[in-house]
Amino acid sequence: MDRKTALTLIIIVAIGAFFRFWHLNELPPGLYPDEAMNGVNAIHALNNADFEAFYPENNGREGLFINLQVLSVQIFGPTAWSLRATSAAIGTLTVLIFYFLLKEFLSFFKERLTKNNEAFSFFNNEYFVPTATFLLAVNSWHVHFSRIGFRAIMVSFLLSLALLFLLRGMRTKQIKNYILSGFWWGLGFYSYIGFRLSPILGLAVFIFDAVSWRVHRKTESFKTFFSHYIVLGIATVVTMIPLLGYLLSHPQDISSRSSGISVFASTNPILTFLESAAKTALMFNIAGDWNWRHNLAGAPQLTLLVSAVFLIGALILIKNTFLAFKEKNIAGAFPVVFIFGWLFVMLMPAMLTNEGLPHALRSIGAIPPVIILATIGLIWIWDFWRRNLKIKNVKLAAALLILALFAVGIENYNRYFVAWANDPNIRGAFRQDLVLISKFLNDQDENTLKYVVVNENATLLDNIPMPSATIRFLTNEDNTIRYLTSDRLDEIQTESGKKTIIVLTNKDDNELNNKIYDLFPNIQKNSDDFTYYQVNN
CATH class of the missing domain: 3.40.1010 (Cobalt-precorrin-4 Transmethylase; domain 1)
Structure with missing residues (x-):
């Protein structure tokens, strides 16, 4: 990484930290009991040196996030800030990890792509990764949960790490990367119940990789190829042993909360699922979460500019994937498998429930792929304007992109720190x-x-x-x-x-x-x- 790139990354992460730590002692106001319950467990863990893989109180919660909060409570004392600072730190680190994940994603994709490079030219744009990282840094949806003491903020962080090392393993064939991917994947099961669906994404990536191996007849044997995923699976299971031990001895805690709100608990599961899926699909651009703790009640999860480029990016990626299929270019399908697979799988925790929809918290793991799609749209529009307006001055073109990002930053800042922060409803929402x-x-x-x-x-x-x-x-x-x-x-x-x-x-x-x-x-x-x-x- 050269000095200019490093400085850009530092600035973006610093902006992300600002959005997550600014006035954290005042905003959100109050301390919701679900947040405080983590703190009660943290105090008990400190007093008794008893750190659990799973805390059964309050309908059951995976223990990793609470155990991290213990350190913050030990240093800063029993305050709302100490509980929320853990979320803010993890949210900020997610911005950093997201940058490296995107770099690895593009390296892997470019290595596999043998033709139809023009269809995916937006991935070749030098501004793609920093633009996406900035969009996540200021994204009001992610910022919102980075400032609340809920364990769900860990989903994107741990899944990004797992995917980062999986892609690196697929690219380099080094066994250590599959082990690291398995470790982070296993650790993710200690984060939030929605993470339990993430292996579906891993399976989709494996199937793509297996088909790609079959088509291109790579030099490595299928036994060697398959063994990498076996190692990943073993590393995942080994990491999960403490949690598996607890859940096997306490089977009632496996689905203590989710069973009561599942679509399968309704009289017509299929219709209920379709209704849930429709509300979830509309949350990005039409009507978002109505819970004041989760969102500016009813507002789309994405701000106006981001919601527009998100839709454009999704359409462009789908269109270009069809072009790749026409040319029988298997590698061209990978972005759809990876991005839309991630999006769909991480929306399932919301779509499979029938309560409080649309639900920004349960679908929090979908934020990174949403940001990637929005970046595709923004870079495509920017490049289209640059080419059609015949802007040859590199600095001027970059300035136009920075101006667009500045507008997005202001838009998201206003959403959280002005519109939401000044609404009187949030005082009651956070008790x-x-x-x-x-x-x-x-x-x-x-x-x-x-x-x-x-x-x-x-x-x-x-x-x-x-x-x-x-x-x-x-x-x-x-x-x-x-x-x-x-x-x-x-x-x-x-x-x-x-x-x-x-x-x-x-x-x-x-x-x-x-x-x-x-x-x-x-x-x-x-x-x-x-x-x-x-x-x-």
Whole structure:
């Protein structure tokens, strides 16, 4: 890598880091209980030196991301920033790995392509890789989940690493690359449930490689060729041994969450799947995720400029692949197998469910191939204009491309840091009230008896609904705080000379309010961002 290329990469990664770390301590506001549950597990892992391959609480979560968060919590303490910084770091590293994956993809493809090079001229453009890397660096969809403490951010990172070394192995035939690919692939199963479908992409790449071997009758024997994939598979399984051991002994955790929301749980699975697939397909350009935690509710997952070049890129790639087939050029099919295969497989975690669609989180692994298609479209348009306007000045042509990328960057910045960040709905979506409750409890002195009544319906954590996780984490599992459900008010005790504080996680509960007044007629109620009661003895 020459100095100019290295500097360009450093600048792009720095931009990616800026988008992911800028005001991370403030945005998103609050701390959603699903994020905080990771923190509760991290505190327990630190206190007990007990790092799990799988954490069964909260419908079950693979352990790798949580175990990485442990390090952040150990360094920075129990804060929302410490949980989200792990995501931001992984998101930034994904930008870097994506650059090297694209370089390897183009090296492999150009080596295999023997004719019809003109049809894929956009891959020969020197700006293709840095352009794609920049588009990922500023992509608001990827930025969004890089700033939330959800484990799904690891999918693109680990799958990109697995594919990087797989392509390198296919190109160099070095066994170490297949081992490394298997390692990263195996590690991916510790990340997020959606990664479990990724072997389908690996199978598609293998089939392409096998057909290519058959057609071109390469010098290596089929036994040698096949052994490479056997090694990859063994490396994957060996890496998975701790997780497999856990799941075999706890089979109920294999699909504890997904089974209830699967399309196969519906009365008409085929129709439900088609509806899910249609909503998922439209999420890029028409209507995206409606969950404020995941997106600017209802807005397409791609900003206007990127959504346009994404469609153009997809059409161009399909068209040029047909041209390659006409010339019986097997290598020309590889981009479709690789890019569309990746896209389809990583959309399946969303398409196979019937809840909350379209779902930006479950389809997060599809972001890299979407970016590749958008880059094809952008580079094709830029090159078309350059040729038709007869722009021969290289610097002027590059300036036009940079201007287009600058517009994309501004567009994505505005989507996240202006439109989404300033919408009042996100405070409730991330339960900012629970953070305020935690700060309030942390400010109480040792002579205060503290009770938190979690008067909400949610998944249970130690027999208390999940919203308690945010308070438990941000108060560093303060054992002086008692957590109760609304049917256990009789456990509230007062002591002479001590102040008693009773906090409600759901402040709008008139029935519970009346019960508390019946128990403590002289109690003082305070209600603003949250409700608490105070008894002075």
